[in-house]
Amino acid sequence: MPIILIVVCVVAFLIFVVHWAIDMFVPAEAEEKYCPSCGNVAAPKSVTPGSVLLEIMLWLFALLPGLIYSIWRRSQQRIVCPHCSNIGMVPLDSPRARAALSR
Numbered sequence: 001m002p003i004i005l006i007v008v009c010v011v012a013f014l015i016f017v018v019h020w021a022i023d024m025f026v027p028a029e030a031e032e033k034y035c036p037s038c039g040n041v042a043a044p045k046s047v048t049p050g051s052v053l054l055e056i057m058l059w060l061f062a063l064l065p066g067l068i069y070s071i072w073r074r075s076q077q078r079i080v081c082p083h084c085s086n087i088g089m090v091p092l093d094s095p096r097a098r099a100a101l102s103r
Contacts, residue, residue: 013059016070020052033089034097035081041101044079044089 034041050073059066080087090097 009059009063012063012067016055016059016066020055032092034092034094034100035084035086035089036096036100037086037088038081038084039100040081040083041092042082045082046077047080047085048073048077050076 032041032043050069055066055069055073058069078087079089081089092098092101
């Protein structure tokens with residue numbers, strides 16, 4: 001029984017590592033957007049709260065808390081302006097962006 005638990009933990013951890021690596025190193029296709037707060041026009045960046053190190057440690061030492069923490073981190077992921085870190089970037093073809101950029 002302990003062998004099966006160890007195998008399940010290792011497989012779950014490997015799945016987590018692969019998922020994390022894809023999120024970190026494969027850039028998402030992001031179109032440029034306008035930030036109403038700072039006026040910046042750029043591709044938004046994704047920000048995930050929490051700690052990757054803590055997430056890895058929880059996966060290594062406690063499977064269920066690691067899973068819960070991973071789900072929480074992914075659910076709180078936000079798209080923010082790369083310049084001012086404010087949420088709420090709008091598409092360039094929106095009326096708000098067109099009005100601000102036409103000035």
